[in-house]
Amino acid sequence: MATMKVMSGYSYKKLGPGEIRLMTLLPGDDPDLLSFSIWHTSIKHARQLPASEATSMMRQVQNSLPAGWTVKETLSGRKLFMRMGYSGTPITWTHPDPAAQPDGWQDNTVKPVTCPEPSYEALSYVWGAPSDIEPANVIELGSSPAKPFIRSSIGASLAIALRHLRYTDRSRTLWVDAICINQNDVLERNLQVKRMGEIYSSAARVLVWLGAQADGSEYALRTLDYFSQQVEYTTDESIGDAPMAKEPRWWDAEYALPYDQAIWDSLVSLFRRPWFSRVWVLQEALLAHEGTVICGAEQIPWYSLRKAMVVLAEKLGLPAALFALLGSYRMGLLNRGMWSLPRLLLWGTFRQCTDPRDKVYGILSLLSTRMASAIVVDYALPVEHVYMHTLMSHVEMTGRLHLLRHCHLEDRAPNSPSWVPNFAVTKQSFFGFRKGHNRQPSGHTATDAFCKQPGVLEASGLLCATVNAVQDLPRGDLETAFAAAQSFSAAQMLADSYVAGGSMLTALSEVITKGRLCDRYPNIQPFPKRADISQGLAAVLNGAAKMEDTFSYFKEEFRLENSFLCSTKEGYLGISEARPLKDDCVCVLLGCDYPILLRPTGSGEYLVVGQIFVHGLMDGESLLGSLPPDWEIRMLPGGDGREVTCFFNATDSALTRQDPRLPEMPPEWNRLKRDRVQDDPFFHQDYQNRDSGEIINFDPRVGVAALTSRGEPASAADMIDQAQEKLRERLAQQFEKAERVCAGHGDIVRFSWG
Template identity: 30%
Template sequence: MIFTYGDEFVYQPIQKRGYFDTIAQSTVFRFVGPKATKSRVPYVKAEQENLIYQPLEKPNGFRLLVLEPGEGSDRVSCRLVNVVVSWRTQYEALSYTWGDPAIIEEIICNGHKKHVTANLQVALRNLRFKDRPRILWVDALCINQDDLDERQSQVVMMDSIYSGARQVLIWLGEENNEVKGAFQVMKRLECSFKGLHRKRYISNRAPFLDSTLNTLFPTPLLGPDFEWEPVLALLRQPWFQRMWIIQEAILPKRATVICGQTVMPWYRFEKVLEGIQIYSSSVASTTNNDGIRQAIATGRLIMVARAGQHGRGLRTLMSRNEDSKMLDLLLDSRTFQCTNHRDRIYGFLGVAKDKDGHLQPDYRIGVEEVFRRFVIWDINRHGNLRVLSCSSSRSDSPYKLPSWVPDFANLDDVNSLMRYEKRVNFRASFGTTPRAEISTDGKVLTLGGMELDSVAAIGRTGKDELMFLSVANTRMGNSRLFMQSALFGRQKLKYHRWIIECMEMVKKMDCAQYGLPNEKYKMSEKRWDEFWRTMTCNHNYRALRAPSSHESGLRQYMELLEADSTRDEEYLLQRFPAAQAFERSMIVWAKNRRFCSTKSGRIGWVPRDTKENDLICVLYGGQVPYVLRPCEGGYKLVGECYIHGLMEGEAIEWPWQERKVLAREANFPIL
């Protein structure tokens, strides 16, 4: 509860949960008072002048909301109190969806009427206690949203504010008829998925035990009458698409999911989400709804980032190195929603492990400038060009950005080659550092590098011509039934035509280069090795080096696509596992890219906007090659590419005399 002594506010924390909290409340906090602050504007004067917000005059100061007790239809009433970051300041943080700003409700704050979104009003109504105040941090109320300076200073403090909360309350909304009973169903799923989690844990560390694990940890098949709908409706809630939830759910040590009056600890909630994902991919399909996939992806992102934030040991080190950098979070949250697109960058300052003092929020500058500054910051901060691997559609963007600055509010649905930089084996520039210069007007980025090749021919994109629905989304248990279905018949025809088209591009290139007649062409062993590795960018779906089994996987995949549905079941199922593994890897890397051949006889994958005669270049500091398009005054960046034979520093290692013939070293002014 809050006591007021003149113009000074004293905060008495609510009881925490857990042994440490109980001990702390009965010992330390009985003798050590909370950290309170004074304002130059006395409380009585603030009331007289109709001031809801008192100035935050301490460098580490922020406000807390005292939610007064109430129940039922009682009007929501609260007070704001100035405090400072301190171990003595205890509170809970609220994570919720703001909702439609046009739909507002009235509450009482510091004795005055204040309008808030209907979502917040409903959340406060449900979260208040009946018999005592509840102390919360709520962004929309605790920050004076009309004060630009305060907003910027509070964004910088987000990590301290959320980290200092005893827990975060994740408010998903009221418990309507659609989601009623969802938590009870999730508890049943938690029990059903226990063997599934054990099997996945062991399988990730010892894949050769897969067949044995199916016997040791059988997963019960949930029947067609299983009550999926309440869970699926819960996962369609807007909270899972909100960008700010990432740091809100990651930073506090504890998190609780709340829907109406029912609650579930986050660690159990995320375990069920992970179980649904594993079950859908390996046992039986649940749904293909985009909203559900978004919720599952959100849960995984938060789970991995929380492991890096609060975990221990090797898992923490891996998370911090590979999943919690600014760019990683940007790529993983590309489908999330936020009102102010500056927050695509600023929303991660509290959780990104690579943040520093050179990247500070500034809401006075335009969105284009925020994005541009971030690209420059990332290049300087990490000494590489990984940020240039982000791609976005220029035709759909409302912003006028240089070609080297992606529209981070509208990133393409494509897996960046450099998303898992610690796993992939790409080092096209062989450890060189960027030779980067920015023009005085900040619009031109000049990079040093080498022009190595140019695009000769381009194929179709996976997104436009393929649905990516066939073998990879099928289970072994019903593979025979699926491969006899009309859906598989249509899909395998599309896949077959597409892969044959890629092979024909190789054939046409080789025949022209070596003067061979088309009817006598047979892909050489060396070219076949290049082809199957290129189809998966020489990596599997986990971004690790492609196993040699992918070579036979492609052969068996082609056999499946060509197979007559009347072939015996043993013939089909013998080829299914290797074909499935190959296709799963191909989908990860080929999606939204175009197969290409180059004028020097190479093959690879290029961005979907690539055109014939575009240049293939290795830029110093870049771990992958890039496609550049000459234009008046310089070049335009088209995007990253995979060109087999240029991915491991081969061009940099060429002898100098050979390099002079095969590559042209230059500075590239990228507009």
């Protein structure tokens, strides 16, 4: 939240404990000067139903259904009943059992009940330039004797919104951040920012002000509203037609929408409005009990806009500009279970804010209470300290190093360690955040990272490969990118096999698509099959096909992101958005969901360069070895409908959740199933020690204790039988002993192997 002196003539009274300010916007006609009063009140926050209770309620609903039926929940919390595999009644809002109580099944478990008194509306808008102001009157109501008004000033952008929202015949109670928070009081700002979630979720309604009507905005909103009525999106990320949809195929990613160029242009113009470019406004809208999107005289429900954006973002053949706008926004609009800190910070890299601290503070209310409480709001802290504290808070709470994926050496902040992400940088690249990027290169591990001294991060991991050649794949189009890739790897593509198995052509297919293929993700229909991609690549090499046809699903990404293809001395192929250099190391860190490029400094120290996708290192191969013959990984719906990692044996069609590379669980450890949590949404398994009662969120078979013995790594020697002796020897070679390095400066990642 930026600092702006918006009430130059008004003297704020100090807020009491638990108080907020509200404003009463007085009636008036359009030319009249804006007049309002400011007053203090307390609100009783109507908290949301706990996730465990909401999950339990959904299970009860599922158990009440007849055989063959299932229930899913939409982003708005409404229950959608489906008879799987039956086309007669594919989807309905009505419980199939006539004896069921419909009101009970359709209780909204996602949004809290609004605060009854005082009833107010909260405004979500863009502040505009600090120097662009307009006069206004502040009136103290109910005073005796009556006091004269106070002439003040507010931002011109806010004045336009308030003039549009002002009634002509009655007053309107609003909460507006620029007026209801004393922006010149840093201590008050710190406290009120922590209460944003409470304020917006307790409002009777959140008003999303996009601005005045222009550039076909009325047609854009009507188009989005109608599209939203035809489709549904559920919390397990399923997309389908809405009950009684008039256009039953519009949900299909491959179905072309009947929009002319004018409609596409109006949609692009709408999503280019400043509201969609700002960090703060997302939580304001997502936390709304009820939201209304207003653009000039046109308005639609917030939920309609949100759903339309999520589903449209998956459509093939979108105009490139619209793909970029929707693709970067989509991850912020998903269900609450996906509002993890790494995902929201990644969403924020495409957004803007005046104060760079707000890249973190502006999403706090969307985090779990536990995570949000761990991050201190203090606008007096240096920006780099806020970012470092955020990363370490996430590490300490989750045992994951996922935020290292945000690091980019070329973008690091001055005087900041290379392992601290610079969230202030606004990205344009789509690398590694669309569907299909939930990989586990380090398996179900937890990090042991810590800061032994200021600015120095120590962690455990494997140095798996060394870069020996790099090729820039320039943004623009697939043909240009592939021409660069072909000139780089033509000799390699003629090789008989790839170091991790399969052909070089298949490996290149995996790298270019970043592993997003239908073979692995059978439920994501737009993803192509591995065989089709490989055959298409062969046809392109022979001049019989175009890259745009072979990689149609990915073509917009290649137009928007610059990336780098690299090979390693060991024979691996990889692709990165950060520029690798010869002799950079590919490292798999425990507890990190992507391999990381590290740059040796020559004295045992490393700089973090950025994330990299390396085929053959994305599924725990560095720790566990390759999958046995005939085994492959498939991402399939779990008990809650979301994708989980499964292992499929092509020989006997066996399907299991247990990794065939791991031995049996030690008898002292017991698996605990848990519901997905915001802080760690991609792991759903905890483990409890029967003897001590300790509960951990990583697999004890791949923990640091199991991988390290007497200062030398061993892959859980007491748990591996003779058939895995070869694997243990291989791990011992890779886990070379290393002394702890005492660094003289802080821009490094150090490895502690005992």
